[in-house]
Amino acid sequence: MVGVLDKPRESRRPGRRLSLPVSGRELAPAISIRRTFREFWPDTRGLRRLFAAGVVLAIVAALCEVAAIRLFGHITDEVLATRNLTAFWTPAFTWLGLAAVAGVASFAGSYVTALGAERFLLALRDRVFDHLQTLAPDFSENRRLGDLMARLTDDVEAIEELVGSGLVKALTTAASAVFFACAAFFVRWDLALVTMALIPAFLLVSKAFAGRFRTAAARERASNGAMNSVLEEGLANQPLVQAYNRQPAESRRLHAEGWTWLRANMSQAWLSGLYGPAVQVIETVCLIVILGFGAWEIAAGRLTIGGLLSFAAYLAMLYPAVQSLGELALTVSEAAAGSDRVIEILGSRPAVTDAPDAVAAVRGPGRVEFDQVGFAYPNRARPVLRDLSVTAEPGELLVVTGPSGAGKSTLAKLLLRFYDPAAGRILLDGADIRGLTRESLRSNVTVLHQETLLFSGSVRDNIAYGRPDASLDEVIGAAEAAGVHDFVKMLPQGYDTPVGQRGRLLSGGQRQRIAIARAILRDAPVLVLDEPMAGLDEATAAQIMKPLGRLMSGRTTILITHDLRHVPEGARTVELEPLRREERSRLKVVGAPRRSSRLGCPP
Numbered sequence: 001m002v003g004v005l006d007k008p009r010e011s012r013r014p015g016r017r018l019s020l021p022v023s024g025r026e027l028a029p030a031i032s033i034r035r036t037f038r039e040f041w042p043d044t045r046g047l048r049r050l051f052a053a054g055v056v057l058a059i060v061a062a063l064c065e066v067a068a069i070r071l072f073g074h075i076t077d078e079v080l081a082t083r084n085l086t087a088f089w090t091p092a093f094t095w096l097g098l099a100a101v102a103g104v105a106s107f108a109g110s111y112v113t114a115l116g117a118e119r120f121l122l123a124l125r126d127r128v129f130d131h132l133q134t135l136a137p138d139f140s141e142n143r144r145l146g147d148l149m150a151r152l153t154d155d156v157e158a159i160e161e162l163v164g165s166g167l168v169k170a171l172t173t174a175a176s177a178v179f180f181a182c183a184a185f186f187v188r189w190d191l192a193l194v195t196m197a198l199i200p201a202f203l204l205v206s207k208a209f210a211g212r213f214r215t216a217a218a219r220e221r222a223s224n225g226a227m228n229s230v231l232e233e234g235l236a237n238q239p240l241v242q243a244y245n246r247q248p249a250e251s252r253r254l255h256a257e258g259w260t261w262l263r264a265n266m267s268q269a270w271l272s273g274l275y276g277p278a279v280q281v282i283e284t285v286c287l288i289v290i291l292g293f294g295a296w297e298i299a300a301g302r303l304t305i306g307g308l309l310s311f312a313a314y315l316a317m318l319y320p321a322v323q324s325l326g327e328l329a330l331t332v333s334e335a336a337a338g339s340d341r342v343i344e345i346l347g348s349r350p351a352v353t354d355a356p357d358a359v360a361a362v363r364g365p366g367r368v369e370f371d372q373v374g375f376a377y378p379n380r381a382r383p384v385l386r387d388l389s390v391t392a393e394p395g396e397l398l399v400v401t402g403p404s405g406a407g408k409s410t411l412a413k414l415l416l417r418f419y420d421p422a423a424g425r426i427l428l429d430g431a432d433i434r435g436l437t438r439e440s441l442r443s444n445v446t447v448l449h450q451e452t453l454l455f456s457g458s459v460r461d462n463i464a465y466g467r468p469d470a471s472l473d474e475v476i477g478a479a480e481a482a483g484v485h486d487f488v489k490m491l492p493q494g495y496d497t498p499v500g501q502r503g504r505l506l507s508g509g510q511r512q513r514i515a516i517a518r519a520i521l522r523d524a525p526v527l528v529l530d531e532p533m534a535g536l537d538e539a540t541a542a543q544i545m546k547p548l549g550r551l552m553s554g555r556t557t558i559l560i561t562h563d564l565r566h567v568p569e570g571a572r573t574v575e576l577e578p579l580r581r582e583e584r585s586r587l588k589v590v591g592a593p594r595r596s597s598r599l600g601c602p603p
């Protein structure tokens with residue numbers, strides 16, 4: 001036979017079959033399959049023709065199969081039983097032709113379905129990632145990275161298996177089941193009726209398993225995410241792990257998650273293992289009924305051997321199709337569990353969006369004013385800022401100091417509109433930043449973060465990150481101003497040298513100077529330096545002062561630091577005090593400290 005009922009597309013997700021409770025771990029809320037389709041069916045736009053072609057081609061292959069079985073019965077009765085060889089050739093060549101057509105249709109069907117599935121995956125992954133990028137960075141920071149990555153990979157695939165290739169499989173399998181059932185009825189309707197009576201038993205069995213599979217799959221998705229998180233955290237923090245001799249603890253953590261995964265896998269294997277034999281018992285009962293009834297009919301001369309054999313062949317094709325439909329319900333249950341987790345991401349609304357009438361900020365002198373600003377982080381009852389007012393005049397260096405947790409870095413997050421203040425306003429050159437597009441606002445403000453953030457590309461990629469169209473000369477100019485050019489020249493591939501994961505192949509000071517070069521190249525009128533000397537020793541800090549001075553020159557700079565040693569003499573310094581109950585944010589103006597090494601003061 002041609003074998004049209006092969007699975008059109010195997011899941012590429014490794015070890016998906018898991019179960020068992022994952023203690024203390026939150027699962028995404030359960031969402032119905034109907035809601036999954038409502039959410040993701042629009043993503044099939046533009047691909048529906050491919051999926052429809054996949055269905056049509058698989059149906060053509062199934063029809064060829066039906067005709068081939070009919071020819072098999074014909075050859076049995078007209079050639080084998082009568083020993084008439086001349087009657088053999090025509091049906092034999094027709095059968096060959098059908099096999100060829102079925103083969104081509106089956107291949108083309110699988111190909112177009114896979115193409116549709118891959119394009120669906122590509123588009124959906126892009127959509128979820130784009131949505132994630134609209135959420136404040138805190139969304140990712142409040143979650144485990146490995147788990148988020150699992151949602152963007154495995155869970156997105158699970159959705160495809162439900163809405164794309166899963167649907168194609170459901171339609172083609174259902175169509176094949178109808179064809180084989182009709183063909184069986186055509187041969188002997190009464191015999192067919194008897195055997196079809198057992199079909200509901202298949203469906204009952206799969207229904208009984210579906211709920212358990214769904215729970216098992218939901219646990220697996222969560223467990224998979226947790227294991228990815230342990231891997232991601234362990235590898236990303238390897239220097240810390242090794243420096244603190246925590247390798248055995250990290251290995252134990254992974255082993256524990258691996259155990260949960262293993263136990264869950266075994267639980268699901270148990271379910272799958274039980275499902276197969278349960279279905280097989282029903283199938284065997286059906287075949288015995290056919291053979292017994294068929295033998296009786298042949299003895300009475302009411303059925304030919306060819307008729308019985310082709311009838312049995314139709315049912316042999318029909319039962320796997322019905323079984324496959326039942327299994328599909330199980331796959332759908334699994335896939336729905338993954339889609340719940342993706343819907344949870346897509347359902348998260350960005351804390352901040354552009355106002356409908358937002359205008360683009362033009363480059364101005366860079367006056368920044370916090371006007372009676374009040375703010376509390378979402379889900380935190382205690383406000384961080386209350387009634388805070390402070391202004392940084394164009395070209396001025398404003399130093400913001402204060403104890404840890406006072407809300408200094410929060411000022412930078414508010415200025416970039418990662419959040420909006422609950423009260424008051426923040427003005428850039430006199431315009432409320434809520435009325436500006438976030439893109440134009442952010443291109444007017446450059447932040448040098450407390451932790452130097454680099455990507456794993458080359459030195460050049462990292463310097464040009466804020467201006468990817470910058471020429472090599474511009475990149476070199478910025479590197480020279482940041483005092484990093486001489487060092488880069490010595491690297492084996494110069495500006496094309498990879499900096500390693502998060503810039504780990506460079507020293508802290510080198511990373512900081514590359515970040516300064518990046519900020520110089522970006523050339524925004526407002527600069528926020530969040531603890532630029534954090535983690536640097538005295539000598540390295542001294543080395544980056546000059547480049548920092550060049551960066552600050554001519555820009556409005558808000559320097560956030562609790563280390564006043566490097567602050568230029570005469571710079572306006574304000575101290576932010578932690579908020580006490582019912583109190584307003586208090587800013588104390590403190591004089592510029594007198595110490596030997598200071599930042600170059602901007603004009």
Ligand SMILES: Nc1ncnc2c1ncn2[C@@H]1O[C@H](COP(=O)(O)OP(=O)(O)OP(=O)(O)O)[C@@H](O)[C@H]1O
Pocket residue numbers: 138377378380384402403404405406407408409410411562
């Ligand atoms: N994403 C967040 N969600 C909830 N609370 C937060 C978040 N980020 C910061 N906080 C809280 O807000 C307060 C102010 O934090 P912020 O980082 O602004 O302090 P800071 O003055 O910059 O401290 P440091 O000098 O230690 O960097 C802290 O109590 C902190 O725990």
